[in-house]
Amino acid sequence: MDRLKSSARLMIVSDLDHTMVDHHDPENTSILRFNALWEAHYRHDSLLVFSTGRSPTLYKQLRKEKPMITPDITIMSVGTEITYGKSMVPDDGWVQFLNQKWDKDIVIEETSKFPELSRQAETEQRPHKVSFYVKKEKVEQVTEALNKVLKGRGLDVKIIYSGGIDLDILPQGAGKGQALAYLLKKFESEGKRPVNTLVCGDSGNDAELFSIPGVHGVMVSNAQEELLQWYAANAKNNPKILHASERCAAGIIQAIGHFKLGTNISPRDVSDLTKDIENAHPAHEVVNFNLLLEKWRRAEVEDTELFLAGLKAVAHPTGIFIHPSGTEHHIKDHLNILRKVYGDSQGKPLKIWVDDVSASQIGSDTWLLKFDKWELYGEERQGCVVTAIMSTKESNWFTWVHIHQTFLEQSGKQEWMF
Ligand code: GLC
Ligand code: MG
Numbered sequence: 001m002d003r004l005k006s007s008a009r010l011m012i013v014s015d016l017d018h019t020m021v022d023h024h025d026p027e028n029t030s031i032l033r034f035n036a037l038w039e040a041h042y043r044h045d046s047l048l049v050f051s052t053g054r055s056p057t058l059y060k061q062l063r064k065e066k067p068m069i070t071p072d073i074t075i076m077s078v079g080t081e082i083t084y085g086k087s088m089v090p091d092d093g094w095v096q097f098l099n100q101k102w103d104k105d106i107v108i109e110e111t112s113k114f115p116e117l118s119r120q121a122e123t124e125q126r127p128h129k130v131s132f133y134v135k136k137e138k139v140e141q142v143t144e145a146l147n148k149v150l151k152g153r154g155l156d157v158k159i160i161y162s163g164g165i166d167l168d169i170l171p172q173g174a175g176k177g178q179a180l181a182y183l184l185k186k187f188e189s190e191g192k193r194p195v196n197t198l199v200c201g202d203s204g205n206d207a208e209l210f211s212i213p214g215v216h217g218v219m220v221s222n223a224q225e226e227l228l229q230w231y232a233a234n235a236k237n238n239p240k241i242l243h244a245s246e247r248c249a250a251g252i253i254q255a256i257g258h259f260k261l262g263t264n265i266s267p268r269d270v271s272d273l274t275k276d277i278e279n280a281h282p283a284h285e286v287v288n289f290n291l292l293l294e295k296w297r298r299a300e301v302e303d304t305e306l307f308l309a310g311l312k313a314v315a316h317p318t319g320i321f322i323h324p325s326g327t328e329h330h331i332k333d334h335l336n337i338l339r340k341v342y343g344d345s346q347g348k349p350l351k352i353w354v355d356d357v358s359a360s361q362i363g364s365d366t367w368l369l370k371f372d373k374w375e376l377y378g379e380e381r382q383g384c385v386v387t388a389i390m391s392t393k394e395s396n397w398f399t400w401v402h403i404h405q406t407f408l409e410q411s412g413k414q415e416w417m418f
Contacts (some may be wrong), residue, residue, distance in 0.1 A: 003072060003085075004192070008047040010261050011194035012038075013075075013180055014252060014281075015201040016052040016059075018354055020218055021066050022248035029069050030249035032353055037253060037266035039357045039371075040287040047194060049183070051075040051147065051176045053162060055203050056088075057123040062283060065418045067376060069355040078160065078168050078205050079179035080128035086356065094182060098128045101156040102171040110149050116142050130169045139167065161222055162204035176201075177208025184212070196261050200252045203227055207234075210241055216243040218255035220248050267291055274310050282367045282390045283357040285398040289314060290373060293418060294352040299343030315400050316391060322404040324384050324416055331400055334418065341417055351376045354386075365392045372408065375416075382416065383408040 014020045022030055035340040038048060050071040052059055059076050062068070074083045080098060082091040107130045125132045134142055143159045146169070150157050156172040180199070187193045199209035199217045204226040208407055210217040211234070219227055221244050228243070235241050242258050244251030257264035267273060272417060273288045273295075295301045315331035322328050357371040367390045374383040389402040407416075 004045065004047065007187075007192045008045065008194040009196070010042060010046040010256075010270070011197045012042075012195065012214075013049040013199045013207060014211075015176075015203070015206050016054065016062060016068075018202045018224075018248060018254070019200050019206070020050065020249050021068070021202065025248070027349065027380070028351065030247065030253070031097065032067055032267040032351060033268045034249040034253060035067065035353050035355070036268045036287050036291065037256075038069060039354050040267050040281070040284040041263050043357050044281065044359060047072045049073040049075060049180075051079065051179065051206075053078045053166065053168065054125055055123050055129075056081065056083075059293065066296065067351060067353050068372065069353070070372075073183065075176065077124075077126040078170060078174070079131045079176040079208075080126060080170055080174045082179055082183070094179070095127070097182075098171045098174050100171065100173060101154070102128060103153075104128075104130060106153050106155060107169055109151065110153065111146065111169070115148070115393050116140055116208045120166070128171055128174055132167045132169075133165050134161075136164050142167070154198060160205045164204075164226065166205075168205065176205055177210075179213055180209060180212050180215075194260075195356045198252070198255060198259065198261060200255070200368055201227065202248075204230070205229075210235055210238075215240070216255065216259045216261065218251055218258075220245045220251035220343060221245050222247045222251075232338070280397070282359040282369055282398050283371075285314065286354055286357050286359075286371060286388075289400075290352050290354055293299065293338075294350060296338060297341055297343065297345045297350050297417075299346055299393060303342050308335060308338060310339070314397065319401050319403070320398070321418075324405045324407040331403060337417060340414045345377065348377045361389075365417060366390070367398070373405070375414070377414055380414060382414060384416065408413055 020031060030251045048071040055077050070086050074088060080093045082088055116138040117134055120131040120133060138163050146159060153361055158172050158175055160168045183186055197215040199215050201209055202220050202222060203224040207227055207230040217240060242255050244254045246254045253264050256262060267287050273292055311330050312335050319331040320328060321331045321334045350377050355372040359369050360365050362368045369388045369390060371386050373386050374381060384405040384407050387404045388400060390398045391401045392398055
């Protein structure tokens with residue numbers, strides 16, 4: 001919450017499954033485009049919030065399966081659990097609030113009388129969320145009956161149907177929309193309400209997000225029937241809601257452009273990155289440099305000395321690179337290793353992305369950078385923490401003065417190059 005000193009320029013609140021994450025795209029094209037856009041142009045002054053139906057267990061599993069960057073705030077279990085930062089510090093105030101008119105045992109007792117409901121996995125049963133599967137044809141009748149009996153037992157619950165199969169029972173005050181309203185109120189009280197907020201979703205549990213006053217919203221092209229029905233009945237004339245023509249994260253990028261919330265040109269969409277020098281920010285150089293490395297190793301650029309010279313041009317003449325193994329080289333010398341690895345990932349679809357880029361100015365022309373860098377080879381991934389110094393002393397562009405890398409725990413077996 002305290003990472004930004006003032007209001008976020010943009011706060012994106014996005015669902016994960018079938019919104020930020022496209023389970024039908026093994027190449028992860030659109031999420032990687034979003035990641036590069038976010039880290040290069042938004043991370044330093046904006047906020048990323050993931051809002052998922054998944055429990056912490058399944059959320060962490062998804063992070064291992066897909067190239068996801070780290071959000072500032074994570075809302076899990078359909079708006080019943082809110083955590084902050086990389087270390088995921090829970091919001092205890094929210095938990096207190098949800099205890100009102102809620103008794104999980106009564107919900108379990110009453111729902112067990114409905115043969116139409118089949119209980120979801122244990123990991124998905126949470127302190128303020130009880131979840132089932134139920135067939136589409138049964139959902140209306142079951143919901144009505146459940147509302148009645150639970151009310152009779154003194155509870156005030158919210159029943160949400162998503163994806164044409166999942167039924168969640170939550171305290172009335174919970175849900176993705178309520179959790180967002182709670183956050184906005186918190187920001188407001190600190191005088192830091194985001195300048196713009198964009199909510200993104202595809203299914204029933206996302207509908208609430210679109211009814212929060214003042215926010216822009218995007219329903220991705222692949223949105224579920226129940227969300228589109230909600231939209232037709234409740235929000236058809238709201239110009240702040242877009243049904244994108246693009247799937248998943250590509251729909252989010254489309255909406256940023258549609259609502260003019262800032263640049264929506266991802267560095268991954270730029271054909272000549274060496275000429276991509278508008279909106280200069282050191283984070284932008286971090287993203288571009290690593291994309292150039294990816295393109296080289298995938299043989300998507302020409303194998304020329306000119307290309308290598310271009311990479312060397314952003315290294316300070318005496319800049320030092322410390323490899324995670326501990327060996328030390330001049331950055332310029334170490335870049336020669338790239339001659340050996342041109343196209344080495346052919347057949348293995350190498351992807352490189354950076355996460356959680358932070359840049360702080362520590363002198364008139366000097367910046368301290370920190371970020372995680374990940375490489376994915378098919379199923380195998382490895383990552384390292386990078387600390388670096390960049391300077392604008394020698395040129396009007398950022399040059400690398402010092403790079404120090406340390407392996408992250410999840411390291412793979414592939415040789416680490418740069
Ligand atoms: C996620 C959760 C599940 C929930 C569904 C819809 O899939 O794992 O428990 O029912 O989202 O909210
Ligand atoms: Mg979804």
